[in-house]
Each structure stands twice: as C-alpha cells, then as structure tokens.
Amino acid sequence: MAAPMELFCWAGGWGLPSVDPDCLAVLTYARFTGAPLRVHKVTNPWRSPSGCLPALKTKEEGVLSQMHQIITHLRKQQYNADSDLSARQGADTLAFVSLLEEKLLPVLIHTFWVDTKNYVEHTRKWYAEAIPFPLNFFLPNRMHKQHLERLQLIWGESCLEDEEELEKEMYREAQECLTLLSQRLGDQKFFFGDSPASLDAFVFSHLGPLLKAKLPNGKLQQHLKSLQNLCDFCSSILSLYFPWDGGDAPSSAPKTSASEGTESEEEPYKRRKQILSVLVGLAAMIGYAFLSGIVSIQRGPPGAAGPRPIALEEEEEEEEEE
Known part of the structure; x- marks a missing residue:
C-alpha cells in the first residue's frame, strides 16, 4: 500500500x-x-x-504550500468533492468562492489581526x-506583519487615504456576503443538497473561526450568530466530520482510522524533536535580536562592569500534536 500523503x-x-x-479548508x-x-x-510553522502552513508532502509533486494547490492535487488523486455537481453548480461554486475571497476574507483578516x-x-x-x-516571542508579531501586508495588497492604496470609511464599507459588504450565503443555503444541509462539496469546505473554513x-x-460575529442556518451548518460539519477533533478532544476519545490518520510520534523521537526545536528557535531569536539592533555588544575599558544579562520572560510551551 502506498504511503499516505x-x-x-x-x-x-x-x-x-x-x-x-x-488549514481548516484542506482538512474539511x-x-x-x-x-x-x-x-x-503543529504550532510551529x-x-x-x-516553512509555512498548510503544506502537503506528496510523492508526485513534492511539497505543496498553497491551499488551492493542495485541493487541486487531491482532485487529481481522484478525491473530488465536486464530481457529482452539474455545470451550473460548478459555476456557482466559482462565483461564491470569489465572493468569499473578495468580500469576507479581508474583513476576517481585519477582525483577527488588525482590530487592536x-x-x-x-x-x-x-x-x-x-x-x-x-519562538512565541517573535513569530506572532511576524505573522501580524504578514497579515497587514496581505490586507494592504487586497485594499490597495485607498486604505491609506480614509481607513475609517473604508473599514465601514468593508464590514457592510461582509455582512451582505453572510446574508447572501444564508439565503443561498436556505434550509438545506449543504449548499448543493445532502452531500458536501468544495464550496461547503470553503464556507466552513471562513465561518468556523468567526463563529467559535x-x-x-x-461586530461581524454577532451578525453571523443572527443567521441561524449558517450557525447550524457549521455545527453540523463539526459534529459529522470532526466529532472529537475540535482542539479540546477528550483523552479517552478513539482516534479515527479511516481517511485521515493523525500522527502520534514515539516518545523518544518526539522529545528529541522538541529539544532541537527549542535550540533552533533560541538561536534564531538571538540572531534576530542582534540583526534588528535589539541587542548589541559594546566594548568598554578594562575593569568596566560587564553587560547586564537580558531577562526573558518564559511562557509555557504547549505543542499540540495528535
């Protein structure tokens, strides 16, 4: 049997x-x-x-690091959630995915990464x-900067002219997008009936974090919670496809053994990898501090007091890996 991706x-x-x-879209x-x-x-990209997440390691195409590339590869391997869709439904999928990326995604970035x-x-x-x-001392700040740059690319130069007015307009359009999704879903279980398709995965990946x-x-979260069918849609996917995989899984819950097996490393190798990760991260942090000018070495006259040690506040490490 071929090794799994x-x-x-x-x-x-x-x-x-x-x-x-x-990551949520690919998993779903x-x-x-x-x-x-x-x-x-993992909690360390x-x-x-x-070096980034998500990433799919394949035998045929090496490593794929874009969500759409990963899903395209799964389709090539005959894992196609849209195989039963009509041409009209396929066109609707493209239209709604474009709507999500244009109207909802920028506001999600703003909600989680820009709103102070x-x-x-x-x-x-x-x-x-x-x-x-x-790594927790500087990776969140680096991610914050990357999301700001991504949002500026989406909004363009206009974001620097009247940011407050643009923000109001973007949130209004995001609310309209949620309302349109609610109307399109109606009382159906999924967007195209009783079987899930790629559109359901894309919608869930955008709504899930906002809802939970x-x-x-x-403010956008409250509008989503007022649309009961979208809330039920997210809850249904979680209960059907991730019954004990919601980040707070009970220790006694059985592990899935079908389509998606989660890795459980042997303890000696896991401990060694954790130690190496800390050492590499510490070296990277020290290098970053010197390169950015946060820390510098100054030479003083003989007998002068040596440099005082820098105190770093250590936070609890929590690496979740199933």
Whole structure:
C-alpha cells in the first residue's frame, strides 16, 4: 500500500480542528472526500517542510504550500468533492468562492489581526501561548506583519487615504456576503443538497473561526450568530466530520482510522524533536535580536562592569500534536 500523503497544518483550538482558515479548508475537504492523509498538527510553522502552513508532502509533486494547490492535487488523486455537481453548480461554486475571497476574507483578516482589541486580547494571546518558547516571542508579531501586508495588497492604496470609511464599507459588504450565503443555503444541509462539496469546505473554513472564537470586539460575529442556518451548518460539519477533533478532544476519545490518520510520534523521537526545536528557535531569536539592533555588544575599558544579562520572560510551551 502506498504511503499516505502528509499534511502539515496549524493545531486546533476554539473548538475547531485548526484555527487557520486555509488549514481548516484542506482538512474539511479531505474529510469530505476520504483522502488518506497523515496529519501533523503543529504550532510551529518551521516544522513544516516548506516553512509555512498548510503544506502537503506528496510523492508526485513534492511539497505543496498553497491551499488551492493542495485541493487541486487531491482532485487529481481522484478525491473530488465536486464530481457529482452539474455545470451550473460548478459555476456557482466559482462565483461564491470569489465572493468569499473578495468580500469576507479581508474583513476576517481585519477582525483577527488588525482590530487592536481582538488582536491583543485574543489572536496574539492564543498564538503566543500555543507556539513553543522561544519562538512565541517573535513569530506572532511576524505573522501580524504578514497579515497587514496581505490586507494592504487586497485594499490597495485607498486604505491609506480614509481607513475609517473604508473599514465601514468593508464590514457592510461582509455582512451582505453572510446574508447572501444564508439565503443561498436556505434550509438545506449543504449548499448543493445532502452531500458536501468544495464550496461547503470553503464556507466552513471562513465561518468556523468567526463563529467559535471568543472575540472581545465581535461586530461581524454577532451578525453571523443572527443567521441561524449558517450557525447550524457549521455545527453540523463539526459534529459529522470532526466529532472529537475540535482542539479540546477528550483523552479517552478513539482516534479515527479511516481517511485521515493523525500522527502520534514515539516518545523518544518526539522529545528529541522538541529539544532541537527549542535550540533552533533560541538561536534564531538571538540572531534576530542582534540583526534588528535589539541587542548589541559594546566594548568598554578594562575593569568596566560587564553587560547586564537580558531577562526573558518564559511562557509555557504547549505543542499540540495528535
């Protein structure tokens, strides 16, 4: 039997199998299709073969690091959630995916990574606690910068002219997008009937984090919660396809052995990898501190007091890997 494909993705939290929308889309699509994946749920993107998450390690195409590339590869391997869709439904899928990326995704980035209250009290707090020491000192800030740059690319130069007015317009359009999704779903179980398709995976990956996160500033979240059929849609996918894979799984819960097996490393190798990860992270942090000018070495006259040690506050390391 051929070795299963290996998927590296962000670990779960907030009652979700992964906190990252792209990782969540791939995981959900794989569950829908029964794709045989060996899943590595990590809280350190440097453990991925590509250095970013999600990443799919394949025999045919090497390592794939884009969500759409990964799903395309799964389709080539005959794991196609859209095989039974009509041409009209296929066109609707493309239209709604484009709507999600244009109208909803920018506001999700703003909600989690730009809104100061949400970022400080929720997003950064979660990643700082989840990412192992010492990487948790600078990786969340680097991710924050990357999301800001991504949002500026989406919004263009207009975001610098009247940011407050643009923000209001974007949130209004995101609410309209959610309302349109609710109307399209209606009282159906999935968007195209009783069987899930790729559109269901994409919608769930965008709505799941917004619905489940405990955001201190949740104006878009409140609108989503007012649309009961979308809330039921997310709850149904979690209960059907991730019954004990929501980031807070009970220790006695049996592990899935069908389409998606999660990796359980042997303890000696796991401990060795954790130690190496800490050492590499510490070296990277020290190098980053010197390169950025945070720390410098100054030579003084003989007999002068040596440099005082820098005190680093160590946070608890929590590496979730199933």
